[in-house]
Amino acid sequence: MNGLLIAVIAFEGPDAERVPLDTLIARANAYQEKVPVGATFRKEKKGGWQFIGPLPLTQEPWSDGTVSGRTSFVLNHPTDPDIVYIAAAGGGVWKSTDGGNTWEVLTDALPNLASGALAFEPGNPDVIYYGTGEMHYSGDSKNGDGLYRSEDGGQTWTKIASVSDVGSYISRVVVNPANTNIIMVARDNGIARSTDRGATWTMPLYISWVSDLAVAPDSPNMYFAGVNGMGVYVSRDTGATWTRLTGGLPDPSEPFYRIQLAISQSSPNIIYASFDNSGLYGLYKTTDRGSSWVKLENTPNYLYPQGWYDNCLIVNPTNPDIVYAGGVFPYASGYYGIVRTTDGGITWEDITDQSPNGRVHPDIHHFSFDAAGRLWVACDGGVWMSTDGGDTWINRNQGLGTIQFYTLAIHPRDTSVLQGGTQDNGSPRREGSDVWRVILSGDGGPQLFEIDAVPGLDTSFATYQGFGGPYRFVNGYYNRDTHGPWNGSDRASWASGAFFTHPAERSTIFAGTYRLWRSTNSGISWAAVSGDLTWGNGVLISGQVSPQNPDIIYVGASDGKLSVSTDGGNSWIARSPGVNQPIESIKINPNNPGEAYICTSSRVYHTSDTGKTWNLVKVFSFLVRAMTVDYDLWPPMIMVAGEGGIVLFSVDRGASWDTLGTGMCGAEIYDMDFDFQHQALFVATHGRGMWKLPDYQAKVAEKGRDLARLGLFWAPGAGILYCLPEGKHSLSLYDASGRLVARSEISGGKGSWRIPDLAPGVYVVRTGSWSAVFPVAK
Secondary structure, eight states: OGGGSSGGGGGGHHHHTBOOHHHHHHHHHHOOOSSOTTOEEESOOOSSOEEOOOSSEEEETTTTEEEOOOEEEEEEOSSOTTOEEEEETTTEEEEESSTTSSOEEOOTTSSOOOEEEEEEETTEEEEEEEEESBOSOBTTOOOOOOEEEESSTTSEEEEEEOHHHHOSSEEEEEEOSSOTTOEEEEETTEEEEESSTTSSOEEEEOSSOEEEEEEETTEEEEEEEEETTTEEEEESSTTSSOEEOOTTSOOTTSSOOOEEEEEOSSSTTOEEEEEEESEEEEEEEESSTTSSOEEOTTOOOTTTTOTTTSOEEEEOTTOTTOEEEEOSOOOSTTOOSEEEESSSSSSOEEOSBOTTSOBOOSOEEEEEEOTTSOEEEEETTEEEEESSTTSSOEEOOTTOOOOBEEEEEEOSSOTTEEEEEESSSOEEEEESSSOEEEEEOSSEEEEEEOTTOBTTBOEEEEEETTTEEEEEEETTEEEEEOOOTTTTTSOOOSSOOOEEEOSSOTTOEEEESSSEEEESSTTSSOEEOOSOOSSSSOOEEEEEEOSSOTTOEEEEETTSOEEEESSTTSSOEEOOOSOOSOOOEEEEOTTOTTOEEEEOSSEEEEESSTTSSOEEEEEOSSOEEEEEEETTBSSOEEEEEEGGGOEEEESSTTSOOEEOSSOOOSSOEEEEEEETTTTEEEEEEBSSOEEEETTHHHHHHHTTOOOOBSEEEEETTTEEEEEEEEEEEEEEEEETTOOEEEEEEEEEEEEEEOOTTOOSEEEEEEETTEEEEEEEOO
């Protein structure tokens, strides 16, 4: 039941999140390279941060059950079929030495784990090139940090080219088999070329994004490139100059986009080229090395409806008539996943689902053959392999920790129980161990636990892309459909919409599209409590109800609008901080409804008057995706996280910042939250799963930072010690009978209250929500 709930629309995932090239370039231009050329990293990154899975996900319904995250590339050793490398879209490079039975991660220490392509140096497979930046054109296809090289099979890595040298998005790296000093990189806006093993770079083709690049297996001077929207280009001088091929191929004036190529290794005159226009514009074949081409009219439309995203080709290395093409998934009639021809393109069959002998997850990105002739597949669900050309499939995801989380929810009483929303792998749940099972399929969106959850009994909610749902679960098992009336009509976030609870009413929950919705009966019915709370084109992505005064509600939008209600949602006031950046996180002081911190994609702001005025706390030089605040400390501890696995903290209201913990990988962090009772911090990465930092306050103390926890404490000889937030407080002391013994008016901060001549007995001191019970001895 769980997995079938949204199966019919799972294929729409990336399509709705396709972004214009200008947007991808703007994102890349805002990126600041983290390390210079020449920086070196070892594969290990040890420290206090702990990876807690998934490794991999289980019970995923679209595949044969076990999945990891989206994978961009498979690189098979040229002579040893048991050695294989993969590049995870957001999780870096992994290596197996036993044919995919087990894996080890090689790149956690790098500052950017967005993956484009891998390549060996011909003749020396210990030399590996890693091109960062994923060229799949989706909203979460992240820009990279240049080109890296390992000389020792992935044990160490050195950055050899900057973003300005090789681009922000890389689809292929090709090292010339006759002269390994010549390196070619297919990149955004063209092809980069080095003739001195990466020391210097030129741009011999500066034209458009290049989705594919290959060298002729029998002629190292000859290269072919698939140039988006332009056509197939050829170089006959090792990439120094380029010419567009015609001879039956589409003209640049025609409406095609991405192009993928496949050259026959056994008959190099035979080349296949696929042209995309969301569906298949045409699959073309040449038998004379590109002089003339014919369109293979019988090819099924395997690219429909998102050939810009999942699009790949390969020719069997010993038989030029056997070709594999990868697209989406055979959801229904007219949809295809992996299709195969054995007669050079005359007839085709879909081989994605060979149940009970294996089923490959949707969205195919790359093919590769190993030295034993086995076919490998990279897709949104990780990696599969076939020993018989696709008649059966073997799942190779065990041990890959590459899930791309969007969101995180922590059980309010048992932090061993977590839920999250992931890219194309649904909403997984963790229950007390590193085993995660999918409870809802598709692209997982925001998740929620009701506030009265206790260990062993909880009500939670999961959503899918576009704020579809929600669905309600009890102890992680489907309970009922709680769809909101916004489904199919409202503008909503793809996977990070505002979804939050009422602090006192267990059955009251809120969901944000472009307006705010409220349910008072655990999702059975919903009512809109606002109009459009964006500037007109955005969606709601954050929100919170004040724990002390539930009439105060903050809601933040993707276009930078912040709205506040002081009457429980009956009316709304725009109280934006003045910068049109996404309001990623809102954290209200539980003891003071007027105080809150918010973070945008690069800034943290503070208010002490419910958003009437804002103080700019900090401007960061990296993309910030999440923030949380531990108001139980004084001053409050602010924590932010985002790009490059960066997690920073401040315990002086933003005057200074430091790294929190050690050993965090370089994957981008999308969400974070903490368990104050156990002092554990959790972060959800988009490519390396979920991580935990135990006892984060101790990590702060190790850096010499003074921490004080809010509260009242008895210290014999010193009196009543207090640590209280700013403002006026009235301390009241009672004896065991409830009689008021003493009272004192104090200001917030740290201090002591001495009460002379207390008689022996038991006393209670109170102020606001804080209290302490202590004995006085004779």
